Amino acid sequence: MSAIHTILWSAIILVAMMSIAWAVQKRTHQSGWADVFWSFAIGFGGVMAALLPMSSAPLARQMLVTVMVTFWSVRLGHHIMTRTFAAKYEDPRYADLRKQWGKHFQFRLFLFLQIQALCGLGLVVSVFAAAQRPGVSPSAADIAGLIILIVSVVGEGVADRQLRTFTADKANHGKVCDVGLWSWSRHPNYFFEWLGWVAYPIIAIDPSGAWWQGWLALIGPVMMYWLLVYASGIPPLEAHMLRSRGDAFRFYMARTSAFFPLPPRKN
Numbered sequence: 001m002s003a004i005h006t007i008l009w010s011a012i013i014l015v016a017m018m019s020i021a022w023a024v025q026k027r028t029h030q031s032g033w034a035d036v037f038w039s040f041a042i043g044f045g046g047v048m049a050a051l052l053p054m055s056s057a058p059l060a061r062q063m064l065v066t067v068m069v070t071f072w073s074v075r076l077g078h079h080i081m082t083r084t085f086a087a088k089y090e091d092p093r094y095a096d097l098r099k100q101w102g103k104h105f106q107f108r109l110f111l112f113l114q115i116q117a118l119c120g121l122g123l124v125v126s127v128f129a130a131a132q133r134p135g136v137s138p139s140a141a142d143i144a145g146l147i148i149l150i151v152s153v154v155g156e157g158v159a160d161r162q163l164r165t166f167t168a169d170k171a172n173h174g175k176v177c178d179v180g181l182w183s184w185s186r187h188p189n190y191f192f193e194w195l196g197w198v199a200y201p202i203i204a205i206d207p208s209g210a211w212w213q214g215w216l217a218l219i220g221p222v223m224m225y226w227l228l229v230y231a232s233g234i235p236p237l238e239a240h241m242l243r244s245r246g247d248a249f250r251f252y253m254a255r256t257s258a259f260f261p262l263p264p265r266k267n
Contacts, residue, residue, distance in 0.1 A: 003128065006052045010045035010124045014117035017041035022110045031094030032084035034113055036077055038120060043073020045124040050131035058137040065131035065203065068149045072196055075153050079160055092240040093232065116232075119223055126197065126220030130204040133211045145203035152196030155181070159188040176245050176252045184261040186238070186252065190228045191259055197221040229259055 021037035046069035050062050089095070094109075101108045130145065162180040166172050181188035197220035204217035227233060241249045255265045 003052060003054070003132070006049050007121070007125065007128070010048055011117070011121050013045050013048075014041050014120045014124075015114060017044075018113040018117040018120075019110075022106075022113050025094075025109070026106060030084060030087065030090055031098075031109070032080065032087060032091040034094070034109075034116070035091075036081045036084060038116055039073055039077035039080060041117070042120045042123050043069055043077065045120065046070075046073070046127035049124050049128035052128070052132065054132050056134040057132040058135070061133060061135075061137035061142060061203070062131045064138065064142055064146060065127060065200075068146065068199065069127050072149065072153060075157065076193075079157075092244075093236040096236060096240060119227060122219040122223045123197065126200040126204070126217040129213050129215075129217040130200040133204050133206060133214055135206070135211075141203050141205075145199040148199040148202060149196050152192045152199070155195070156189050156192035159192060163189070174245070174248075176241070176248050178252055178256065181261065182256075183264050184257065186256050186258050187228070187234055188261060190233050191261060194221060194224045194228055194259075197224045234258060 017037045018034070018041065021034045024033045024037070025031045047066050050066040050069060090098070097109065097112075098105050159181045162182060163177050166175075166177040166179055166182075185191050200220050201214070201217035204211070204214035206214050238249075238253075245252075
């Protein structure tokens with residue numbers, strides 16, 4: 001199977017899985033399932049792209065990147081799935097879209113999920129560019145990429161656990177989580193999610209220029225940054241938090257970095 005065929009099959013898988021995600025949310029009235037399917041779909045497509053047999057790609061690098069994207073996919077997909085099962089209410093981002101789109105919600109959500117599938121394809125291309133880079137492996141770049149990926153997954157897991165512990169305490173009901181990593185960033189989970197995609201261009205880009213495809217790996221972190229900071233991540237979530245937490249969240253915004261972890265500002 002050629003690289004083009006692999007990318008096309010990955011696109012088909014992403015479109016199909018996001019269509020199934022749409023059907024599941026329609027039946028369950030829980031749109032959070034879309035994020036579960038998206039995580040697993042990218043993992044599956046990434047594994048296909050990473051393991052594509054190419055004579056110039058060392059098997060060690062292919063296997064390394066396969067483990068990386070699988071580790072990311074399983075961790076994130078399992079976390080969101082567990083949260084979705086336990087949720088009593090719909091994810092506020094999707095709940096707001098349901099109100100905004102009204103009777104057109106299902107149709108527009110289907111299109112929205114297909115756009116997510118297209119974005120997911122860009123992430124699969126990043127995985128492909130890293131896994132298929134020629135040259136001796138493991139290299140310093142391979143090790144650096146692996147370390148970044150591990151830091152990102154562990155960091156995101158810690159942030160998720162801190163938020164879960166905070167919200168589970170009834171004494172914190174109606175309050176804004178500002179403990180641990182959340183005192184340095186309003187969205188540390190998003191930051192570490194983005195950081196994980198930085199690992200792939202680290203592995204993929206060949207400074208000599210021999211593997212020009214390596215530059216395609218930049219699609220991952222650039223796209224993920226745009227999605228999280230300007231599109232479906234921070235903007236709708238913070239709009240919801242401002243409505244539900246009011247001045248408490250405004251005070252939190254004034255002293256805490258939006259994305260990159262930085263020491264809290266003094267008000």
